[in-house]
Amino acid sequence: MLEAARMEAEAQAAAAPEKKTEATERRRKPGRPRKDGNHRETILNKAEIAFAEGGYAGISIRDIAERAGVNQGLIRYYFESKQQLFDEVYRRRGGLLSGRRHVLLDQLLEGGKPLTVKAIVRAYLQPQWDLKYSGEAGSAFVRLQARLHAEPEEHALRLRREVYDASVKRYVDALAKVLPDIPKRTIGLRMAFLVGTYLFMLNDLGRIEDLTEGKIRHISKDEMLDHMVEFLAAGIQAAVP
Amino acid sequence: MLEAARMEAEAQAAAAPEKKTEATERRRKPGRPRKDGNHRETILNKAEIAFAEGGYAGISIRDIAERAGVNQGLIRYYFESKQQLFDEVYRRRGGLLSGRRHVLLDQLLEGGKPLTVKAIVRAYLQPQWDLKYSGEAGSAFVRLQARLHAEPEEHALRLRREVYDASVKRYVDALAKVLPDIPKRTIGLRMAFLVGTYLFMLNDLGRIEDLTEGKIRHISKDEMLDHMVEFLAAGIQAAVP
Structure with missing residues (x-):
């Protein structure tokens, strides 16, 4: 034009x-x-x-x-096209998310304190959590992520790879440093388990009420994050099968 | 008509x-x-x-x-309607899945061996795993599940509740018996984490290749299940935050 x-x-x-x-x-x-x-x-x-x-x-x-x-x-x-517009929407906010993950990991690595699995997991989850509760646009993006993850097509994969891979790989490296006895490919796989868990939690709170028989409705977002960190950190450190 | x-x-x-x-x-x-x-x-x-x-x-x-x-x-x-047809598709195979879960849990409870978290987790995951690899119809249903879970609407929730809740609650009870120190609402929440992880794994194998830098492409479905059981069982048994 x-x-x-x-x-x-x-x-x-x-x-x-x-x-x-x-x-x-x-x-x-x-x-x-x-x-x-x-x-x-x-x-x-x-x-x-x-x-x-x-x-x-x-x-x-x-x-x-x-x-x-x-x-x-x-x-x-x-x-130019609807696809390009969609991609740009995704890149824009996904890029902010990845950037925030990088910065939180930098702070952990440079903080002088000993690294722990829990601290690394929390640094990874926190930006996504904050985004969900940041208002209409943030929660819209989280729903959009869920939809993209339910479409395992080549294009969706390429977009997610472009937006997230660099930061995810730094997290896998950090975990591998803390867990020298666990093969890196197992850590990568467990990182994928982690992604599945938090995406589901971000999007599926109605179902969680069911699974806890309504007992979890009043849990705060911070408590939920604490629960997830505890669960995922234990899983990441589990014995290698 | x-x-x-x-x-x-x-x-x-x-x-x-x-x-x-x-x-x-x-x-x-x-x-x-x-x-x-x-x-x-x-x-x-x-x-x-x-x-x-x-x-x-x-x-x-x-x-x-x-x-x-x-x-x-x-x-x-x-x-009568498209919605009713969809629901019936979902009920039919989802019902088989729930039924299989009930039976595997029955076998565990009546087997005389001491219950373990790992055995319970494996019994829960196995039917879904078998379904995914049972052929075209089974893998179609797994994709359909992923789509339904990405739609957190009232109707989708009601359908999933109808199809899965009874069997899930029996699993929560079984886990609570083995883990008397963990509040039942925490076990319910961890069960939701488990659902998130396996749905993602069932649907998102392309992304897993990325997160493991291509190292996981050749993992067999049985190995994958072993990895998941190990990870999830550790998470379910984690300290309460």
Whole structure:
């Protein structure tokens, strides 16, 4: 799409009175810079929530255009295709998550205290936990993750690999250092068990009420994290079969 | 739908040459009883594979009618709605799974040997494992389960509760007997962790290759089960936080 087309699309979006949404309103406030980043971010934010609600297949560029108060041409200007938009939504917040994991591991490694399995597991889980409870966008992303993990297709795998692998591998290395008697491939496998557990917990709280006969409804998010750290750290340190 | 309408629908299905599929072919073989169960089972079998491939939203009654080589009226005669068909698919194989879990637990309880956490965990996981590797239908059901678990809606929860709860609760009770120092609500919560881990493992083998840097590709299904039992049993027995 040419720059002229983008400008035309933006002009149309601004002119159409029925498209007057939060995004266009905000742009018009005095002192707010009118720049590309504004629209691009709005589209990403609205797409994140839309994909979380409807899944990749259930949401069209048109749906997102409506939610973002822009026309479809502008979305295609920034993201070419629905797949690219989805990927960018995933990369954006997944990247923040990976970054936070890196930083927490750095702090552990440089903290001078002896490394423990529990501390490493907690550092890995904490950012995902914080994200879930960070508001609408964070919890939308967590639902979107769950959906992506339920689609074991090549594309989904490639995206997750791109976003998460570097940080996960540093965690496997840190665990291998603390657990020299456990083969690294077993630690990698147990790391996969860990991912399964926390994804399920993040997404499936209704079911947990059932399995505990309603006794876990009032558990706080911190208690839940403590329980998970205890369980997973024990599993990671288990005897090798 | 009246019986006459069903017969008409069946007659149409049999008459239409373009609908001549595996199912109608099989029905015509000499000696094969022509009874309702035949069509009903065919519809359930085809629906199971279709839903696993396309998800609930992505598959219509029409798709299933085409795959089963029957007309839509016949499907509606047996199942009224798409939701009811889906539920019946889920109940049918989920019920077999729950039944198998009950039987394996019975054998443990009546076996005269002292109960162990590992034996209980293995009895719980084994039927799901066997199902995954039992052929096309079994592995389709496992994918369908993954999709259902990624949809934390009221209906999905109710269905899973109906199919699995009774057997899960017996396992929680058995674990509580072996682990008298761990509160039952903690055991229930750990049972939920266990469910998360095995669902992820059943569905996400591509990702596991990544997390182990390709080292786990050649692990056999029995080894994988051993690894999971070891990990989960250690987690279930962990100190209470």
